[in-house]
Amino acid sequence: MGRKLLTEHINVPGIDTFEVYRKHGGYRSVEKALKTMTPDEVVEEVKKSGLRGRGGAGFPTGMKWSFLAKPEGIPRHLVCNADESEPGTFKDRELMSKLPHLLVEGMITSSYALGANTSYIYIRGELLYVLRILEKAIAEAYANGFLGKNILGSGYDLDLHVHPGGGAYICGEETALLESLEGKRGNPRNKPPFPAVQGLYARPTVVNNVESIAAVVPIINDGGEEYAKIGVGRSTGTKLISACGHVKNPGIYEIELGVPVEEFIYSDEYCGGIWKGRDLKAVVAGGSSVPILPKDLILKTAAGENRLMTYESLSDGGFVTGTMLGSGGFIAMDETTCIVRNTWNFSRFYHHESCGQCSPCREGTGWLEKVLHRLEHGHGHMHDIDLLVSVAKQIEGNTICPLGEAAAWPVAAAVRHFRHEFEWHVTHAKQAAQPGAVYPAQGVLA
Amino acid sequence: MESTTATVKPQFSQAAQAEIARLFTHYPAERRKSALLPLLHIAQAEFGGWVSPEVQDLVAETIGILPIEVYEVSSFYTMFNLKPVGKHVLEICRTGPCMLRGSDELTANLERITGAKVGGTSPDGLFTLKEVECLAACGTAPIVQVREKYYEQLDTQEAVDAMLNELRNLVHRPLLPWEETGLQHTQQ
Ligand SMILES: Cc1cc2nc3c(=O)[nH]c(=O)nc-3n(C[C@H](O)[C@H](O)[C@H](O)COP(=O)(O)O)c2cc1C
Ligand code: SF4
Ligand code: FES
Numbered sequence: 001m002g003r004k005l006l007t008e009h010i011n012v013p014g015i016d017t018f019e020v021y022r023k024h025g026g027y028r029s030v031e032k033a034l035k036t037m038t039p040d041e042v043v044e045e046v047k048k049s050g051l052r053g054r055g056g057a058g059f060p061t062g063m064k065w066s067f068l069a070k071p072e073g074i075p076r077h078l079v080c081n082a083d084e085s086e087p088g089t090f091k092d093r094e095l096m097s098k099l100p101h102l103l104v105e106g107m108i109t110s111s112y113a114l115g116a117n118t119s120y121i122y123i124r125g126e127l128l129y130v131l132r133i134l135e136k137a138i139a140e141a142y143a144n145g146f147l148g149k150n151i152l153g154s155g156y157d158l159d160l161h162v163h164p165g166g167g168a169y170i171c172g173e174e175t176a177l178l179e180s181l182e183g184k185r186g187n188p189r190n191k192p193p194f195p196a197v198q199g200l201y202a203r204p205t206v207v208n209n210v211e212s213i214a215a216v217v218p219i220i221n222d223g224g225e226e227y228a229k230i231g232v233g234r235s236t237g238t239k240l241i242s243a244c245g246h247v248k249n250p251g252i253y254e255i256e257l258g259v260p261v262e263e264f265i266y267s268d269e270y271c272g273g274i275w276k277g278r279d280l281k282a283v284v285a286g287g288s289s290v291p292i293l294p295k296d297l298i299l300k301t302a303a304g305e306n307r308l309m310t311y312e313s314l315s316d317g318g319f320v321t322g323t324m325l326g327s328g329g330f331i332a333m334d335e336t337t338c339i340v341r342n343t344w345n346f347s348r349f350y351h352h353e354s355c356g357q358c359s360p361c362r363e364g365t366g367w368l369e370k371v372l373h374r375l376e377h378g379h380g381h382m383h384d385i386d387l388l389v390s391v392a393k394q395i396e397g398n399t400i401c402p403l404g405e406a407a408a409w410p411v412a413a414a415v416r417h418f419r420h421e422f423e424w425h426v427t428h429a430k431q432a433a434q435p436g437a438v439y440p441a442q443g444v445l446a
Numbered sequence: 447m448e449s450t451t452a453t454v455k456p457q458f459s460q461a462a463q464a465e466i467a468r469l470f471t472h473y474p475a476e477r478r479k480s481a482l483l484p485l486l487h488i489a490q491a492e493f494g495g496w497v498s499p500e501v502q503d504l505v506a507e508t509i510g511i512l513p514i515e516v517y518e519v520s521s522f523y524t525m526f527n528l529k530p531v532g533k534h535v536l537e538i539c540r541t542g543p544c545m546l547r548g549s550d551e552l553t554a555n556l557e558r559i560t561g562a563k564v565g566g567t568s569p570d571g572l573f574t575l576k577e578v579e580c581l582a583a584c585g586t587a588p589i590v591q592v593r594e595k596y597y598e599q600l601d602t603q604e605a606v607d608a609m610l611n612e613l614r615n616l617v618h619r620p621l622l623p624w625e626e627t628g629l630q631h632t633q634q
Contacts, residue, residue, distance in 0.1 A: 342545070
């Protein structure tokens with residue numbers, strides 16, 4: 001059994017209340033930080049831990065914190081990214097709804113480190129019921145002296161608020177999120193300036209994912225070095241993986257980084273294998289924005305080494321034979337899955353969610369969806385397959401934010417690894433257009 | 447709220463006004479526009495599940511911003527309904543992980559049972575069907591969201607019937623999102 005730094009107490013009855021959470025060691029990191037450490041020492045501990053942002057990009061959290069500008073007399077902000085909208089990802093929702101105080105505690109300790117006196121949790125609007133759970137936890141923290149003025153007599157003040165979005169994937173992108181928090185459309189900003197210099201209300205701001213903020217709690221409790229002992233190489237600590245699709249046991253798993261992918265999929269401790277006794281066809285390992293890999297390449301790298309659940313191992317082979325850990329949204333597809341249909345579904349998502357500011361993204365995602373739609377529905381041509389690749393290429397590197405690339409790369413990967421399925425949709429157009437039709441390579445045709 | 451009756455200027459209830467006053471304290475005084483999305487949620491819950499132009503004007507006036515600043519935001523975000531809706535809006539997730547677990551079949555089933563097409567409302571005015579993207583609940587797919595409640599694992603007829611019956615038996619439509627209705631989300 002791997003260590004559970006975040007979810008150890010997740011199933012304790014009443015753990016969503018202050019009292020029970022506190023009994024299980026809750027809010028120790030706040031006491032330790034505010035009473036025995038300077039803000040810089042907290043930042044230092046997070047640096048030592050090697051924690052990398054859990055929102056998808058994997059940027060080292062301690063380093064991000066040390067970039068925060070600190071001009072005299074201008075307030076700074078910590079904003080928690082609880083927008084969780086990357087298809088396949090549902091860990092933050094689970095963490096916030098079951099362990100709301102863990103996020104509140106992490107927000108206090110982290111805000112102290114950054115010298116922020118007003119912090120926000122931006123939660124996607126669909127999760128209004130979770131917003132109420134968080135507001136209740138925040139009220140309890142105020143009532144017990146962990147929020148508000150002069151916390152624990154330390155002289156440090158902090159107000160914490162939860163803010164709902166309105167339904168828009170793009171607001172997960174940190175500058176779109178800040179626009180949205182200011183009451184505007186969620187259009188990503190041009191960078192620079194970066195949020196660390198001009199973020200919320202043009203003030204220096206750090207944006208961190210829910211899970212990154214939660215991880216600060218065990219890091220401060222046990223020390224950064226202890227945290228860094230878990231994991232492999234530059235992938236330290238534990239990570240929440242959201243397993244979904246055709247695994248036997250979907251759900252959230254807190255893994256020690258470094259677990260072999262094969263063990264994660266087939267061991268009863270985690271996914272328990274593929275449902276209905278079927279064979280695995282493909283995996284999207286880090287949320288819909290990362291390249292899809294066929295079974296053989298997700299289990300082993302092109303060089304034949306066991307693939308591990310780490311940032312480095314999953315990206316071994318680059319985008320030719322590798323993928324990314326991303327947000328940890330692990331989507332498994334069994335042998336009856338139509339890759340063309342799935343690729344079309346995801347491209348429809350990106351087209352729908354493009355904010356429309358840059359033409360390569362707005363037009364490109366529209367083209368991808370249209371061409372994939374016609375392939376899936378039996379009206380495609382052979383040259384459409386290469387058209388997909390060339391449209392994907394034209395989006396790359398030509399946009400304000402990474403959404404365009406998140407739309408393009410997975411399409412390019414699907415064509416690279418499953419070209420035979422796309423071709424079959426042209427050569428067997430009528431058959432392929434039937435509902436539930438699947439390229440028959442692996443036998444099992446329902 | 448039919449647009450024909452909208453000649454009467456809409457007003458927030460007292461409970462809503464109190465909540466709005468609390469929300470304003472979350473942001474710097476000169477940044478009250480930040481409260482726009484939270485206020486639109488309250489407005490939609492109070493005025494029949496959608497935000498008419500009159501309701502949006504009320505939101506603008508309450509915050510002290512131009513109506514256009516509200517219109518351009520309400521049309522950007524998918525949660526705000528800009529046209530009248532049925533008593534219950536069923537937001538069906540259609541994204542990949544839900545599709546892998548039967549969301550296409552679920553949508554077809556709901557269209558058949560309710561008589562509504564996606565984007566439209568059932569003849570009895572009870573159900574509006576709306577397709578949405580990933581709701582961060584892929585582990586319990588397929589999913590339907592109704593206001594603040596997630597109905598999860600709707601992969602059996604029993605689960606679908608239970609959801610629809612619960613909604614049919616709800617006498618009044620909850621006005622405020624935080625009102626106790628028995629329709630609050632229950633953790634799985
Ligand atoms: C289109 C898009 C959507 C994103 N969605 C999310 C999200 O839902 N949650 C999140 O934490 N980060 C999301 N991100 C990443 C954020 O921009 C940002 O990198 C992250 O919140 C930083 O936190 P971290 O360093 O703790 O990971 C998204 C990025 C892009 C480009
Ligand atoms: S890449 Fe797409 S989503 Fe990002 S800013 Fe440009 S148009 Fe908007
Ligand atoms: S795909 Fe439906 S909840 Fe994620």
